[in-house]
Amino acid sequence: MRGRIAAWLIVIAVTSAAGARAEPAWQLHTTLEGDNTPALCKDTSSVGLIVDILARVISAKANSDSEKAKRLFEIAAKLQDEICLRPGKEDIVILRCALDQRQIGNSTVSLVKMSALLHADVSAGEQPFYGWTYAQVAGGDNKGADTKDADKKWCGEQTVADARIEATPDLVQRIQTRLYDFGLYVPQIDGTLNAETTEALIAFQKWAGLPATGQPTKLTVEKIDSTTAPNGWLSLAYEAFGKNALLEGATRRVAEEKAVAALRRTMKGEYKVFSVPNPDCLALSTTSYKHRRTSYGQAFVGVGRSDSEAQSDAMASCNRQKTGGTCKVRTSVCPAGVMPPRYEPDNMPVNSPAPSETVPRYEPENIPANSAAPAPRYDPEDISINGAPPPRR
Numbered sequence: 001m002r003g004r005i006a007a008w009l010i011v012i013a014v015t016s017a018a019g020a021r022a023e024p025a026w027q028l029h030t031t032l033e034g035d036n037t038p039a040l041c042k043d044t045s046s047v048g049l050i051v052d053i054l055a056r057v058i059s060a061k062a063n064s065d066s067e068k069a070k071r072l073f074e075i076a077a078k079l080q081d082e083i084c085l086r087p088g089k090e091d092i093v094i095l096r097c098a099l100d101q102r103q104i105g106n107s108t109v110s111l112v113k114m115s116a117l118l119h120a121d122v123s124a125g126e127q128p129f130y131g132w133t134y135a136q137v138a139g140g141d142n143k144g145a146d147t148k149d150a151d152k153k154w155c156g157e158q159t160v161a162d163a164r165i166e167a168t169p170d171l172v173q174r175i176q177t178r179l180y181d182f183g184l185y186v187p188q189i190d191g192t193l194n195a196e197t198t199e200a201l202i203a204f205q206k207w208a209g210l211p212a213t214g215q216p217t218k219l220t221v222e223k224i225d226s227t228t229a230p231n232g233w234l235s236l237a238y239e240a241f242g243k244n245a246l247l248e249g250a251t252r253r254v255a256e257e258k259a260v261a262a263l264r265r266t267m268k269g270e271y272k273v274f275s276v277p278n279p280d281c282l283a284l285s286t287t288s289y290k291h292r293r294t295s296y297g298q299a300f301v302g303v304g305r306s307d308s309e310a311q312s313d314a315m316a317s318c319n320r321q322k323t324g325g326t327c328k329v330r331t332s333v334c335p336a337g338v339m340p341p342r343y344e345p346d347n348m349p350v351n352s353p354a355p356s357e358t359v360p361r362y363e364p365e366n367i368p369a370n371s372a373a374p375a376p377r378y379d380p381e382d383i384s385i386n387g388a389p390p391p392r393r
Contacts, residue, residue, distance in 0.1 A: 025136040029150045032093045032114070038131025039084040040116055042164050043218075044099065046083045047111055047130045050076055055104045062105075085129075090119035097155035098137040099130070110137050115154060124213070128154070165216045167193045175216060179204060181229040181252045183277060230277030232335060237263040239271045240297035242286040242330045252277070274301045283310035283332035285317070289324035298322055299330075307332050 169191030245262035249255025302314025
């Protein structure tokens with residue numbers, strides 16, 4: 001990689017001293033091949049930083065400060081080694097967009113966007129990258145339908161603005177917190193981009209109409225930050241024999257913290273937490289029985305848009321999954337007060353006014369057509385404590 005930067009540096013020095021020389025024009029949406037293919041950088045800021053440093057190299061050389069030029073060159077080389085990729089012979093790199101031009105000495109540098117199909121990561125498909133070149137970039141006068149589609153896909157404002165972001169622990173923890181408050185399955189907010197967090201990110205990206213990569217990107221993070229989480233949650237903390245605390249909170253985490261704190265004042269053993277956003281109601285049903293002088297308890301949660309619907313769901317789950325005993329409803333609660341209706345774009349009357357809520361609220365049920373369903377907020381089929389007891393004889 002340093003040899004490649006050295007080659008570029010020689011070109012810069014020559015053009016600075018002897019004037020700009022003609023470089024072959026590159027056509028948009030064509031494959032780039034050979035040693036002149038730019039390094040693949042993840043974002044435009046990385047490219048800009050490298051070009052800025054090389055510009056200082058030229059300035060130092062012009063001032064006959066070869067020692068300073070050498071130090072700056074080494075910094076540029078090391079930086080590119082760290083943040084950019086050198087495409088391999090089996091990688092397919094396509095020039096997509098001309099983003100900007102800069103004047104360095106007597107040379108014009110073009111900042112470009114590329115798509116690359118990496119042999120080592122074929123399953124990821126074509127990925128966006130950024131780079132720079134001295135070659136002229138030509139788009140062509142006659143643009144057919146395929147070229148227009150490619151421009152729209154790769155060079156639109158949103159696509160150009162998007163870039164993968166380094167998944168630092170702080171960023172991942174922030175993302176996990178938001179996804180959790182949206183109601184997605186995030187077992188632990190620990191700053192680790194694990195499989196569960198990736199699946200939750202994919203679910204959100206599908207809902208938002210973004211590429212479902214499961215990776216943090218600029219647009220994904222912006223969408224996560226600007227989307228309104230469900231406001232108002234019911235959280236049920238409970239144990240197998242029916243002790244429970246069912247409380248409301250402004251966010252999922254607040255409601256769960258209140259429910260757990262209330263339950264822990266009366267018991268210290270194993271418990272579970274189950275939460276839903278308003279206007280859903282919650283109900284808890286339990287059953288208990290003895291087997292070989294040992295008492296067993298099982299608890300099941302039901303969800304519905306009314307108190308009776310939640311109770312019915314809890315009883316159905318209990319009767320379907322219980323190992324023994326008689327099911328009975330222990331508690332049920334609906335959100336207090338009048339809750340605002342959810343925005344359901346598929347159920348809007350003709351000529352109805354636009355919803356007053358300008359910021360979209362995350363609705364896991366509102367996934368675009370043909371998308372795989374996200375991980376559910378809850379699984380009524382799998383709510384029991386202490387596992388399945390031994391079968392009755």
